Amino acid sequence: xxxxxxxxxxxxxxxxxxxxxxxxxxxxxxxxxxxxxxxxxxxxxxxxxxxxxxxxxxxxxxxxxxxxxxxxxxxxxxxxxxxxxxxxxxxxxxxxxxxxxxxxxxxxxxxxxxxxxxxxxxxxxxxxxxxxxxxxxxxxxxxxxxxxxxxxxxxxxxxxxxxxxxxxxxxxxxxxxxxxxxxxxxxxxxxxxxxxxxxxxxxxxxxxxxxxxxxxxxxxxxxxxxxxxxxxxxxxxxxxxxxxxxxxxxxxxxxxxxxxxxxxxxxxxxxxxxxxxxxxxxxxxxxxxxxxxxxxxxxxxxxxxxxxxxxxxxxxxxxxxxxxxxxxxxxxxxxxxxxxxxxxxxxxxxxxxxxxxxxxxxxxxxxxxxxxxxxxxxxxxxxxxxxxxxxxxxxxxxxxxxxxxxxxxxxxxxxxxx
Amino acid sequence: xxxxxxxxxxxxxxxxxxxxxxxxxxxxxxxxxxxxxxxxxxxxxxxxxxxxxxxxxxxxxxxxxxxxxxxxxxxxxxxxxxxxxxxxxxxxxxxxxxxxxxxxxxxxxxxxxxxxxxxxxxxxxxxxxxxxxxxxxxxxxxxxxxxxxxxxxxxxxxxxxxxxxxxxxxxxxxxxxxxxxxxxxxxxxxxxxxxxxxxxxxxxxxxxxxxxxxxxxxxxxxxxxxxxxxxxxxxxxxxxxxxxxxxxxxxxxxxxxxxxxxxxxxxxxxxxxxxxxxxxxxxxxxxxxxxxxxxxxxxxxxxxxxxxxxxxxxxxxxxxxxxxxxxxxxxxxxxxxxxxxxxxxxxxxxxxxxxxxxxxxxxxxxxxxxxxxxxxxxxxxxxxxxxxxxxxxxxxxxxxxxxxxxxxxxxxxxxxxx
Numbered sequence: 116x117x118x119x120x121x122x123x124x125x126x127x128x129x130x131x132x133x134x135x136x137x138x139x140x141x142x143x144x145x146x147x148x149x150x151x152x153x154x155x156x157x158x159x160x161x162x163x164x165x166x167x168x169x170x171x172x173x174x175x176x177x178x179x180x181x182x183x184x185x186x187x188x189x190x191x192x193x194x195x196x197x198x199x200x201x202x203x204x205x206x207x208x209x210x211x212x213x214x215x216x217x218x219x220x221x222x223x224x225x226x227x228x229x230x231x232x233x234x235x236x237x238x239x240x241x242x243x244x245x246x247x248x249x250x251x252x253x254x255x256x257x258x259x260x261x262x263x264x265x266x267x268x269x270x271x272x273x274x275x276x277x278x279x280x281x282x283x284x285x286x287x288x289x290x291x292x293x294x295x296x297x298x299x300x301x302x303x304x305x306x307x308x309x310x311x312x313x314x315x316x317x318x319x320x321x322x323x324x325x326x327x328x329x330x331x332x333x334x335x336x337x338x339x340x341x342x343x344x345x346x347x348x349x350x351x352x353x354x355x356x357x358x359x360x361x362x363x364x365x366x367x368x369x370x371x372x373x374x375x376x377x378x379x380x381x382x383x384x385x386x387x388x389x390x391x392x393x394x395x396x397x398x399x400x401x402x403x404x405x406x407x408x409x410x411x412x413x414x415x416x417x418x419x420x421x422x423x424x425x426x427x428x429x430x431x432x433x434x435x436x437x438x439x440x441x442x443x444x445x446x447x448x449x450x451x452x453x454x455x456x457x458x459x460x461x462x463x464x465x466x467x468x469x470x471x472x473x474x475x476x477x478x479x480x481x482x483x484x485x486x487x488x489x490x491x492x493x494x495x496x497x498x499x500x501x502x503x504x505x506x507x508x509x510x511x512x513x514x515x516x517x518x519x520x521x522x523x524x525x526x527x528x529x530x531x532x533x
Numbered sequence: 534x535x536x537x538x539x540x541x542x543x544x545x546x547x548x549x550x551x552x553x554x555x556x557x558x559x560x561x562x563x564x565x566x567x568x569x570x571x572x573x574x575x576x577x578x579x580x581x582x583x584x585x586x587x588x589x590x591x592x593x594x595x596x597x598x599x600x601x602x603x604x605x606x607x608x609x610x611x612x613x614x615x616x617x618x619x620x621x622x623x624x625x626x627x628x629x630x631x632x633x634x635x636x637x638x639x640x641x642x643x644x645x646x647x648x649x650x651x652x653x654x655x656x657x658x659x660x661x662x663x664x665x666x667x668x669x670x671x672x673x674x675x676x677x678x679x680x681x682x683x684x685x686x687x688x689x690x691x692x693x694x695x696x697x698x699x700x701x702x703x704x705x706x707x708x709x710x711x712x713x714x715x716x717x718x719x720x721x722x723x724x725x726x727x728x729x730x731x732x733x734x735x736x737x738x739x740x741x742x743x744x745x746x747x748x749x750x751x752x753x754x755x756x757x758x759x760x761x762x763x764x765x766x767x768x769x770x771x772x773x774x775x776x777x778x779x780x781x782x783x784x785x786x787x788x789x790x791x792x793x794x795x796x797x798x799x800x801x802x803x804x805x806x807x808x809x810x811x812x813x814x815x816x817x818x819x820x821x822x823x824x825x826x827x828x829x830x831x832x833x834x835x836x837x838x839x840x841x842x843x844x845x846x847x848x849x850x851x852x853x854x855x856x857x858x859x860x861x862x863x864x865x866x867x868x869x870x871x872x873x874x875x876x877x878x879x880x881x882x883x884x885x886x887x888x889x890x891x892x893x894x895x896x897x898x899x900x901x902x903x904x905x906x907x908x909x910x911x912x913x914x915x916x917x918x919x920x921x922x923x924x925x926x927x928x929x930x931x932x933x934x935x936x937x938x939x940x941x942x943x944x945x946x947x948x949x950x951x
Contacts, residue, residue: 178871178873178879179872179879211864211899211900212901213900213901244862245865245867246863246864246896247864248901308851309851309868350851351850352865353872355867355868355871432850433726433768436943436945436947440946440947445664446662446665447663447727449597450597450772451770453595453596453771454594454596459596480631481629483664483665520943522940522943522944525854525857525938525939527854528851528858
């Protein structure tokens with residue numbers, strides 16, 4: 116299902132007023148990277164706001180934290196959650212390196228000097244192979260190029276620079292009104308493998324020109340991440356470099372949102388719409404994936420139960436493989452519901468499989484119901500499969516996103532470093 | 534590493550005195566199942582003790598429980614943990630069926646009548662597809678054949694009857710002395726997919742002629758399962774039908790073990806040896822697997838930390854795929870250690886990869902160390918890979934078993950039901 120209640124607009128992270136971006140190829144990716152898309156060659160990007168932003172962020176819960184995570188956290192602490200610019204590279208995660216923090220600081224420092232801004236207002240992010248020393252020389256050469264290249268319309272240069280095994284760039288932006296004033300909020304995301312976010316998923320950047328207090332910005336982000344990025348799993352592996360960054364520069368000139376009223380709800384709704392659509396794009400572009408899996412758990416007694424069950428289903432390796440094979444092996448859905456760490460009555464559970472090609476009920480009251488295998492095969496031909504689980508035990512619901520498990524996932528990850 | 538401190542003996546579940554087994558093909562598997570091994574055609578088996586046994590069992594923690602689990606639990610409760618016979622079928626799990634419990638009870642009742650024993654002393658187990666109605670007619674015809682066929686040497690007939698996607702039968706037995714008396718303990722196991730045991734793994738049967746009290750039998754089983762079957766993962770999916778059953782008939786005529794002294798420790802050691810070897814066989818025969826992965830976590834401050842870390846490594850989809858590709862992508866080991874739910878200092882962690890072809894250190898103090906990619910490629914050519922993680926934070930250790938993720942896993946599970 117698409118998430119669209121606001122008007123969607125072009126521009127990704129540059130949709131909001133006052134945000135510029137640039138991207139380039141500096142040599143962290145091997146020169147012969149066989150991407151058919153020239154844009155995909157970019158391996159480093161920069162984006163910046165014309166005026167200081169309130170910044171909110173959530174980070175990976177992995178105890179192994181990429182050096183950029185450590186440095187970004189420290190910078191935002193030092194600056195009191197203010198930010199002006201973000202530098203990000205792909206192909207090297209700068210994680211588990213003895214000199215990682217030093218190099219991540221150097222990246223901020225290079226940008227700060229070139230832009231003449233305080234170092235602690237620069238955010239740094241990296242994605243790629245863990246445990247390979249990050250070469251600083253290409254970045255030193257790239258930073259002046261990136262700063263000179265900053266433009267209000269170069270969001271694509273940036274969105275392609277953060278791609279690793281991604282096959283498509285992921286951007287989404289919406290327009291909404293706060294007190295009669297038009298605001299914009301847009302983002303870009305990166306991710307294809309090592310995706311099972313526990314706080315955020317690798318490199319998600321969202322910008323808005325809406326004026327909103329730092330406290331509410333963080334609150335909104337934390338709430339929305341819980342029901343979007345944190346409900347996504349490609350392969351069960353929580354990355355070391357997960358980060359969602361949300362920057363608000365206030366240039367829409369609306370009256371600053373500083374209480375939790377109607378305007379805050381509109382803002383949250385816009386934020387949900389952008390992150391839910393990006394989450395969906397991430398799931399659909401999962402490494403090797405041929406099908407998006409979207410599990411809606413309904414009738415739960417509380418939100419956490421709904422989230423736990425929906426995630427368990429899209430994480431099941433066996434169910435993911437069955438979907439690749441277009442086999443309506445719903446017993447694996449029940450099995451995954453059963454081992455989820457949640458409280459419910461299995462004898463009330465109903466399950467439906469649905470796509471734009473049709474719908475079949477496969478289970479009622481915890482037991483199988485007869486269905487036409489022919490119809491099931493037809494339904495599962497689609498590249499977007501919806502699994503509806505009804506616990507019949509309350510009124511809360513949640514959605515989780517994932518993808519099928521394919522030969523190509525194994526191929527991509529059997530030989531990723533080379 | 535093989536586990537061998539006792540003398541291993543032939544005979545599987547028939548190694549211990551007084552245990553008979555039989556197996557046959559009754560038609561639950563399709564007749565055209567293209568197994569090259571005629572033994573593999575069996576789809577139902579029976580085994581029984583000449584005299585009443587103390588029985589101990591551990592079951593799946595999945596909230597969706599197969600009907601045989603429910604019936605076995607009830608029977609053992611009713612009989613005061615006494616058992617005489619076990620009937621088990623493959624290809625149909627008898628789970629999520631409205632008439633499942635009724636059919637599982639019928640299986641016990643058929644055996645009880647044919648053998649003239651109390652119904653509550655019959656154990657029932659099923660493995661296979663979830664959510665397909667179990668046909669009772671073939672079982673009604675098979676039970677008299679099975680009872681007539683019971684022999685002290687037909688362990689193979691039974692071990693092959695519980696195979697589903699397994700490519701090899703799994704049996705192991707040892708001989709040990711209690712108070713000068715020779716006892717035997719042996720088992721058989723089934724499993725290849727839907728393996729991430731949380732209490733036990735699908736269909737593990739262990740028999741012994743050692744005399745031991747019912748209480749200590751259960752205690753020993755629960756302790757040993759925690760460090761063997763529960764440290765195994767093929768695909769992260771906890772099955773609905775997991776069960777380990779341990780039967781002791783006392784026919785070795787040793788003085789009954791009824792206190793936790795030296796003899797109890799010997800018994801536990803023998804039980805560990807049989808279950809550890811069966812666990813290893815299960816891992817190596819993981820669906821589609823080409824390599825056994827064995828992760829030893831050492832230097833942990835407590836046992837649970839060691840178990841959690843070792844399991845996290847062998848469960849990582851990304852690391853499993855890297856091993857298939859023989860790529861020393863050790864960053865994925867660190868990543869998996871980092872998202873494990875355990876407390877340790879990542880900056881002290883060391884990692885080595887080892888096989889019979891050599892050994893390489895890839896990480897020290899949480900950071901990468903230079904290693905020869907050529908040597909690494911050589912080490913990873915082996916079909917048994919050992920991952921040594923040292924937390925350098927204490928003296929406890931644990932082992933977890935898994936396998937690589939391959940094209941064939943996807944193939945097998947993309948179309949399992951047909």
